[in-house]
Amino acid sequence: MNGDGSGAPVVTESKLKSLSRTLRTWISEILSYGTGKVGLVLLIVFVVTSIVALVTLPPDYRYMWNNPKYWQDYPQLAPPEWIRALGYQNAKHEVTTYDSPTSVKTGDFKIFKYVMYYDLDVKDYPQNIVFKLQGVKVPIVNNIVAPIIIKAYVERSDKITIRVLDRTLHLPPNTTVAYVTEPLMISADRNLIITEISTKMLKGAEVTLNPVVAINYLFSKIRVVNASVIETEPLEGHYKVVLELYYPSVVKISNPVEKVSIVVVGNCYGYMGTDNRGRDIAQALLYGFPVALAIGFVTAIASTLIGLFVGAISAYYGGLIDELLQRVIDVMGNIPLLPFLILLVNITPVEYRLQVIMTVLIVFYWGGLAIVVRSMTLSIKEEAYVEAARAIGASNARILLRHIIPQIIPYAVASLVFSVPGAILSEAGLSVLGLEHGWPTWGKVLSAARLSGRYDAWWWVLPPGILLALMSLTFVLLGMAIETIVEPRLRTR
């Protein structure tokens, strides 16, 4: 038939038509069940979200996720921003970005000044102040790289000015290039804040301040109770954060930094909050969509195909092949899967672990389907039309592919849909157990919450679990709808 040039397109077209008709009947049948409707809608949502994730997140996101450098200007263990609307007292997170300095002053130095306003409207302390410089220009005086002085201060709502940064920066000659991709991040100097607070606000009281909570002092009213005890209380109002860059005045630079961000790191972040390393949970969960779907579908499709063909071949040919395949399935069925999987994953180098999980699951999942397919094939192969096909000289392969396997495909599809969540949940389980595989998945997010022991961070524990449950519920519902279609005995109407 392949050589028949004029016939081939017609055949393909009619095949396509019949395929699309079958698909359409299937979908309308699925939609006629309530469970099927919900399942199909959820599946579409999952697929669309995966595409959005693949388009919006950078391709090397998994390395960013594991690199603490990218998360320095995020609040740590912060709930989502919208809880402020519910009346929770969480200081807001604010980022102001500048392309050019607010003002320039020339004297002994050329001083570039960036001013940011922050409004503390709740009884809470921000976590930090971070200055993020991207593309810093290097002053070169007489062919020598001159140092830059970076100073910053906060003007509080009670008009007390506290210096938070005073540092000389020695840049390598090619800094402009190097910092374009990797911004220079500078946090407020906690020891400097402590010194400033004790001289300007405590005025000689002999109190030892703890640098760990220096940022709290910066944003609080401090009351000295007695010689060694102080009480702090958040000071609401308008704050002014000023960053100054001191360049030698001989240097001809009008805009020293391509992009400057002043970040007042609040106590809440984004739509879904952050984890204990400041990582944005919403991003990880978004990235988890395509990873989960890929793990689930690859494993389910591969094991279903193997099960379908092995089962059909085993029953069709019978004899020694059948006996051998059945024994293999028997033995595999008695191997405890989870312990075996954990053992294998544990001895695998981290970068191959996800692939090993998928391979092991494929190897273990096909047996169940193969047994069902085998028993179905045994009865189909006795049908008159199979005998007729054999009588007119059809080859074994043709009988299998054209007459037997198409009969079984609906069951195989149901089994495929049911087996999708298995791999996703296995991956999540292994992650929760503490087996690293380097990919930000829903299980990985949960595992980080578990290992840090913070079950109380609901924005960290609930969403990944709910997503996992929704994902498997989707396929359970779809599978139930498909099962009722292919097995009319299960119908309730």
Added chain:
Amino acid sequence: MGVGTVLARRAVALAVALVLVVVLTAIIMGASGYDKTIWQALIHEQVRAYQMSLRQSNVPPGRVRELVAEYKEELTKIYGLDKPWYQRFGPLVVNTLTFNLGISESYDVANVAGVPYPVRVGDAIMLCLPRTIVMITIAQAICAVIALRVGPLIAYKRGTLFDRSIVFYAALTNAIPVWWLGMLLIYLLSYRAGFFPTNFRSVIAYINTFWENPGANFVNILYYASLPIITIVIAFLGSWFYSVRAMVLRIVREYFVMVARAKGLPEKYIVSKHVLRAAAPPVVTNVILSLAGSLGGYIITESVFNWPGMGTLYWVAIRSADLPTILGLTYMLTLVYIIARFILEVLYILLDPRVRY
């Protein structure tokens, strides 16, 4: 084919699976070099400690180097790392298969068992097994009892709101990972409400010394085990309901049930004498396999509850590459599972007259 032949063939397949699992486990550990890396790190640590102690007692540097090299060689020989892995593991596999489980080489394993190092693998298993039974086997037994009482009722009320909500519950709990439910319940009921303990490890003392004061210890064990049991029952009851319902549904439509009904037999009599009798083989399969499977512990769930059972023992043994414990546990658990499978084969023949070839 006679009954004997069928049973003999099954027995051979099960025995092959058993031996294969143990041998495969040993090969995976050995061929990957995983255990070697861990042991070498251990030797390195001991050699460094030895070197430090020599330096502190003012041994001349040249002599120190000599002594350290000797010590390292000695240790390598003790741990058997000078031989290739198959020579090291061969005897171990044979010993395991002949129930000579040996002594665990890991501190963590002794720690999970709750006894001082070193511990015999057999003792560690015997210490951890009751804890898993207390948590998981009991939970599964509770599920089985409830499902067998309620399952047939659901099947009879097919299509009603009751039936639909049970099916929905089954689908929902099938989708929710049991370990995540555990995390939620630990937070809600232990940390927030304070009904249950937050540190489940402490159950070791009460189980290990149970017979010294059975009454008080029972109450304490109940205090520690109830949250894990509640979690597992919530998570698994749905699928139990669903499978019992499906089995009963299949039988209710058989002709012999219709005949019984046509004869005018009372419905109660039909359920107990016709339906349940015919549903017995698959139901018994479900019960026996899940009880046998539960002995291995649920590794992830036990780890979430920090429960010192069989699952945790296996996990710790893998992490510390403690081959005697890994092989021993794998062997014992697969053995239990396979014996259960074989008992089922025999029960099938007893319960279902159609299987009498």
